[in-house]
Amino acid sequence: MKILVTGGLGFIGSHTLVALQTEGFEVIAVDNLSNSSLEVLDGIERITGTKPLFENIELRNKSAVQKLFKKYDDIRGVIHFAASKAVGESVENPLLYYENNLNSLIYLLQELQQKPAAHFIFSSSCTVYGQAEKMPITEDAPIQVALSPYGNTKQIGEEIIKDVAKVKNINAILLRYFNPIGAHESAEIGELPLGVPQNLVPFITQTAIGLREKLSVFGNDYPTTDGTAVRDYIHVVDLAKAHVVALQRLLHHQNLENVEIFNLGTGKGSSVLEVIQAFEKVSDQKLNYQIVGxxxxxxxxxxxxxxxxxxxxxxxxxxxxxxxLSSAWKWEKKLEISKKPPS
Structure with a gap:
């Protein structure tokens, strides 16, 4: 029995590969390397002692997905991370996001539906809730109209999985993440954004290390304790472990429905300024930031x-x-050292 992890060399995917291998699973990592690096495989091997099987595959290519499942006919479960994820880019290029995020999902499910039993973990997002009316957000909170094509692909993806699970022998768990941050304690793997970071914490660490001149804090007039936006920041290692637990739930037939939905967060909101202050404390660095609109x-x-x-x-x-934040800073410092030429 093998577990397929798509987008396996990405931020959350790589940490989940570590968690799976630590629990004894044999994994196949699939990635098209559009937003990741082969060096991640070496980091995973240094942590676990085992390099995962790896396939450089474009999941938008239906025949490539078919060949993958023929090559590994003992795939029992899929954890599906592979997706484009930049909100702004999705607004500018919606067709790219619909093609990439939905076609890859459909082609995977087409192969899984041919198996007598299959288990599917879907990387969803709290973006499906939009601005929820009540805090904290429960799984029963209404799904809001998506604010971006990216968010819409998560909503549509959930609906596709629910529809397929009604008629095929596929059991699924939809995991709605809040805000993953951090890195593995070893600093062998972590978040590696290409270009200008879209997320808060890598922008904080890149500012602290000197890659960015200053951090922009978007708005200080929100109705929150300090006027800045509040999010639920979850350590990526905790998040990765949740995928293993969810997979085991399906493999042991403990799921109560064909499709189950779980929020993954800490249950606590932190404002942008609180995150900045916490980073300054753990890193002993004074962060250069400015309030903007x-x-x-x-x-x-x-x-x-x-x-x-x-x-x-x-x-x-x-x-x-x-x-x-401490692990993210450790990772950033290691990246900086690795860029320096040997003396």
Missing amino acids: RREGDITEAYAHTEKANTLLGWKTELSLEDA
Whole structure:
């Protein structure tokens, strides 16, 4: 039995590969390397002692997906991370996002539906809730109209999986992430954005290391404690472990429905300024930042109600915001050292 991890060399995918191998799973990592690096495989090997099987495949290519499943006919489960994920880019190039994020999902499900039993974990997002009316956000909160093509692909992806699971022998768990941050404690793998970071924490660490002149804080007039937007920041290692627990739930037939949905967060919201202050504390660095106008599409606050995941999955976060920021800073410093030519 093998587990296929698509987008396996990405930020969350790579940490999940480590968690899976640590629990004894044999994994196949698939990635098209459009937003990742082969060096991630070496980092995973240094952590676990085992280099995952790897296939450089474009999942938008239907025949390539078919060949993959013929080559590995004992795939029992799929954890599907592979997707384009930049909100702004999705607004500018919506067809790219619909093609990449939906076609890859459809082609995977077409292969899985031919198996007598298959297990599917979908990388979804709290973006499906939009600006929820109540905090913390439960899994029953209404799905809002998507604010971007990226967010829409997550909503449509969930609907596709639900429809297929009604008529095919596919069991699925949809994991709605809040804001993953941090890096593995070894600093062998971490978040590696190409170009200008779209997320807060890599922009913080790149500013602190000197790659960016200053950090822009988008808005200080939100109705929050300090006026800055509030998010639920979850350590990527905790997030990765949740995928293993969800997979085991399906493999052991513990799921109560064909498709289950779980929020993955800490249950606590932190403002942008609180994250900056926490980073300055753990890194002993003074961060250069400025307050600028709000960014279009940003919501005021979002943090998870975690009782369902805590109770049914038996999973909860173990690492703090400070742990995550400290690991992200350690990773950033290692990247800086690796760029320097040998003396």
